[in-house]
Amino acid sequence: MNLAEDRQVLLQAEDLLVRRGGVTVLDIPVLHLFQGQVLALIGPNGAGKSTLLLTLAGLLKYAQGKILFRGAPIADGGFDYRRHIAMVFQEPLLFDTTVFENVAAGLKIRGVVRSEIERTVPEYLERFGVGHLAKRSARKLSGGEAQRTSLARAFVTKPQIVFLDEPFSSLDPPTREALTDDLERILRQTHTTAVVSTHDQTEALRLGERLAVVNGGKIEQIGPAAEVMNRPVNEFVACFVGVETVLPGRVVHVSDGVFTAAVDGGEIQAVGHVRTGEEVLCCIRPEHVTLSAETPFSKSSARNVFLGTIRKITPFGLFHRVHLECGFDLVAYVTRQSLEELHLEEGKSVTASFKATAVHVIPRVSLT
Amino acid sequence: MDLILEGIRKAFYLIFTLDSEVLGITLLSLRVSGTATLMSLFIGISVGTVVALTRFPGRQLVVSIINTGMGLPPVVVGLFVTIFLWRNGPLGFLEILYTPTAIILAQAVIATPIVTGITLASIQNLPANLRLQILALGATRVQMIWLLVKEARLPLLAAVMAGFGGIISEVGASIMVGGNIKGYSRVLTTATVMETGRGNFDIAIALSVILMLLSFIVNAILTQIQQRERPR
Numbered sequence: 001m002n003l004a005e006d007r008q009v010l011l012q013a014e015d016l017l018v019r020r021g022g023v024t025v026l027d028i029p030v031l032h033l034f035q036g037q038v039l040a041l042i043g044p045n046g047a048g049k050s051t052l053l054l055t056l057a058g059l060l061k062y063a064q065g066k067i068l069f070r071g072a073p074i075a076d077g078g079f080d081y082r083r084h085i086a087m088v089f090q091e092p093l094l095f096d097t098t099v100f101e102n103v104a105a106g107l108k109i110r111g112v113v114r115s116e117i118e119r120t121v122p123e124y125l126e127r128f129g130v131g132h133l134a135k136r137s138a139r140k141l142s143g144g145e146a147q148r149t150s151l152a153r154a155f156v157t158k159p160q161i162v163f164l165d166e167p168f169s170s171l172d173p174p175t176r177e178a179l180t181d182d183l184e185r186i187l188r189q190t191h192t193t194a195v196v197s198t199h200d201q202t203e204a205l206r207l208g209e210r211l212a213v214v215n216g217g218k219i220e221q222i223g224p225a226a227e228v229m230n231r232p233v234n235e236f237v238a239c240f241v242g243v244e245t246v247l248p249g250r251v252v253h254v255s256d257g258v259f260t261a262a263v264d265g266g267e268i269q270a271v272g273h274v275r276t277g278e279e280v281l282c283c284i285r286p287e288h289v290t291l292s293a294e295t296p297f298s299k300s301s302a303r304n305v306f307l308g309t310i311r312k313i314t315p316f317g318l319f320h321r322v323h324l325e326c327g328f329d330l331v332a333y334v335t336r337q338s339l340e341e342l343h344l345e346e347g348k349s350v351t352a353s354f355k356a357t358a359v360h361v362i363p364r365v366s367l368t
Numbered sequence: 369m370d371l372i373l374e375g376i377r378k379a380f381y382l383i384f385t386l387d388s389e390v391l392g393i394t395l396l397s398l399r400v401s402g403t404a405t406l407m408s409l410f411i412g413i414s415v416g417t418v419v420a421l422t423r424f425p426g427r428q429l430v431v432s433i434i435n436t437g438m439g440l441p442p443v444v445v446g447l448f449v450t451i452f453l454w455r456n457g458p459l460g461f462l463e464i465l466y467t468p469t470a471i472i473l474a475q476a477v478i479a480t481p482i483v484t485g486i487t488l489a490s491i492q493n494l495p496a497n498l499r500l501q502i503l504a505l506g507a508t509r510v511q512m513i514w515l516l517v518k519e520a521r522l523p524l525l526a527a528v529m530a531g532f533g534g535i536i537s538e539v540g541a542s543i544m545v546g547g548n549i550k551g552y553s554r555v556l557t558t559a560t561v562m563e564t565g566r567g568n569f570d571i572a573i574a575l576s577v578i579l580m581l582l583s584f585i586v587n588a589i590l591t592q593i594q595q596r597e598r599p600r
Binding site: 054057059079082083085086087089091093095096105106109110153157163 | 495497498500501503504505506507508511515518519522
């Protein structure tokens with residue numbers, strides 16, 4: 001994957017402030033969207049993701065700042081700019097007409113001749129799997145079909161940027177899965193620049209090359225997906241991007257780049273530039289934790305080995321989330337096969353291990 | 369009972385023999401109420417859409433006034449239109465009191481708040497983000513408003529029916545500003561009142577039946593359009 005920073009900046013926001021009722025609801029000092037890149041905005045409900053999307057799409061007035069498209073400033077609600085973008089909302093927002101006419105809407109608005117519409121629209125209907133529904137009323141579509149129609153309507157105008165505001169959050173899991181697959185494929189095929197907001201980190205990782213974690217109207221962290229997932233800058237980002245174990249601790253020993261932090265109920269070994277006595281947060285992603293039924297655990301390169309008891313096992317998509325009590329709470333992900341082979345069940349004693357390099361350390365001073 | 373049956377029989381006799389006076393009254397009623405409905409649609413849809421899409425100080429008050437206007441008593445409208453059109457009134461120079469034009473004006477005043485109110489409610493009932501979705505499709509403001517109105521077309525047809533139904537059947541304003549002048553400003557409702565007053569119940573019933581038939585036919589046509597509009 002190319003580094004996003006090598007690409008041309010397509011959209012740029014500077015010192016963007018959006019106020020509602022005198023209260024600042026969005027504060028973005030700087031944001032770059034690169035050509036051909038998919039930026040995923042993640043954050044809890046009410047974080048400001050939709051406000052950011054609508055503002056970037058030129059659909060919301062901002063109190064201060066500027067947005068540059070291809071280096072040129074756009075007025076808020078700029079008509080010319082809106083002809084270069086498309087937006088897909090959480091609700092499909094289809095017109096009370098046929099699927100074909102819905103997909104043709106953007107083209108008709110642009111004054112495209114009927115013959116061209118009749119040539120172009122079927123291609124996009126097929127691309128999004130709704131070709132057979134062309135003549136059907138939009139009111140008679142299922143949720144998935146309606147959102148496919150909405151996506152086709154957005155892409156048919158060949159927009160330079162597509163903004164997607166939690167496009168699949170109201171769909172059932174299998175439909176969401178299928179639609180995410182199709183959107184991911186089409187985004188990659190067409191190299192479309194996109195900004196997608198979601199509160200589903202799996203969806204964000206599949207679609208986004210870069211992630212921006214939004215909270216309280218601000219971007220807490222933005223960067224390549226792997227960096228944000230593995231190196232969260234603060235506790236909020238860590239918790240939100242799925243670092244399920246965040247342990248506050250104090251550095252008690254430092255040696256050759258490896259340090260030991262005393263956490264409540266145990267000691268963790270990790271790698272990092274810290275000083276003895278420094279307060280830190282130790283973040284451990286559940287997929288980095290290995291479980292073994294052997295107690296005690298045989299020798300391995302993992303610096304952190306703990307004997308623990310399984311407190312709870314919950315299914316989590318394609319794998320299971322295992323909650324352990326090993327002096328402190330630790331969460332691990334295991335596959336169904338591992339669950340069966342190791343006979344993992346609630347109350348069973350297991351050994352949990354993870355490498356010192358798997359621990360992401362956040363200095364406590366960076367917390368706000 | 370005989371009186372009613374005789375009235376209905378008379379109504380069909382007058383219709384099928386194309387009685388010139390009744391035909392004239394019926395056509396005038398259609399022309400007057402049709403024109404007033406068109407005027408109310410033009411003003412009501414425009415005002416209703418603007419109020420639905422904009423936020424301004426005192427908007428709630430405006431909406432309350434529109435909603436109150438939906439139940440405007442025709443006699444009150446008749447009274448004020450008469451005062452305005454009176455020889456010394458602000459619009460007296462138009463010299464249209466006791467003419468069909470005056471009836472059109474009064475009926476338009478009655479129907480406009482009805483159309484405005486229904487338009488306002490219809491546009492407001494559209495999904496909140498639809499306006500933004502249309503703009504994101506690249507629409508100009510005018511295209512956006514047109515698409516919203518088009519999207520609310522089915523409830524707007526109800527506005528046409530409510531507006532037309534309200535004024536074709538009103539009598540207070542028509543009689544006050546039209547004067548019920550034979551062959552000139554006499555419409556179905558004013559003629560019915562007059563014939564009832566004279567004790568000509570058969571003719572009054574006949575005129576009522578024609579009025580109801582007219583109302584039914586217009587509404588049936590509009591309902592047909594409304595139901596056919598919805599794609600299968």
